[in-house]
Amino acid sequence: MTDRKDKIKDYDIMLQKHIDKKDFIKINRTFKDREENISGFMLAITRQFILLQVDNEFMLDGYAIIPKDRFDSIRCNNYDKTFKRIYKEEGLLDTQYGFNQSLSLKSWHELFSDLKKLDYHVVIECEDKDDPDFVIGPIKRVTKDKVGVQYYDPTGKLDDKPTTLSYDDITIIKFGDRYSTTFKRHLRKSK
Missing domain, CATH: 2.30.30.100 (SH3 type barrels.)
Structure with missing residues (x-):
């Protein structure tokens, strides 16, 4: 050991x-x-x-x-x-x-809580799955073992409910990029 x-x-x-x-x-x-x-x-x-x-x-x-x-x-x-x-x-x-900016890298929970407080939209990928996940949007819910992100599609339409991802599946988180910071200003709710 x-x-x-x-x-x-x-x-x-x-x-x-x-x-x-x-x-x-x-x-x-x-x-x-x-x-x-x-x-x-x-x-x-x-x-x-x-x-x-x-x-x-x-x-x-x-x-x-x-x-x-x-x-x-x-x-x-x-x-x-x-x-x-x-x-x-x-x-x-x-x-x-x-x-x-202050960003905790101690645990998933603290990390996502800080990103939510800083109002970043995130891109979360779960690339190691048979059907990989790609979710982009604002963080809506942070729990002990999962994060909920309100996904938006390439037309800027927000889903009604957050997509929930398990921390164990996440392989990368991106934030603060030109794409998400620009798109953030042009989102629309679903009808």
Whole structure:
């Protein structure tokens, strides 16, 4: 058991070095033989989660939270160092890097409660299911083991009732991106 704890501690030290150095990284993830990778800057780690500021074609576009047990590996090679250099030369690391709000990464319940208080619309994915879930919308209910999100479709129509997702199924949460923050202003209730 001590060997496992030492490996986890060593891994966390390596992850913290990426944060301290503001490394651009790629998180490799595989679900049901599909790759679902994501890149950006790791901002924080806890026992349970990784907070990532997401890259979208040399723009910082929101944040992602990934459970620490829901990814395969982290890459930081010459490609990623080139991306960091470009972000730095474009001045984006000085002007857009970071997350300046209080967000608990201790438990699912605290995390979703904070995101709800901050009034973020979230994208929640459960990619490891035979029929993966993709839910976008405002957080309506947070319980000990589930979250309820009022889904909206691509026409901006809100569902009448929240979609409930079990924390055990969640593989990634995204928030603060241009898509959801813009769409949030143009939603309509179902008739």
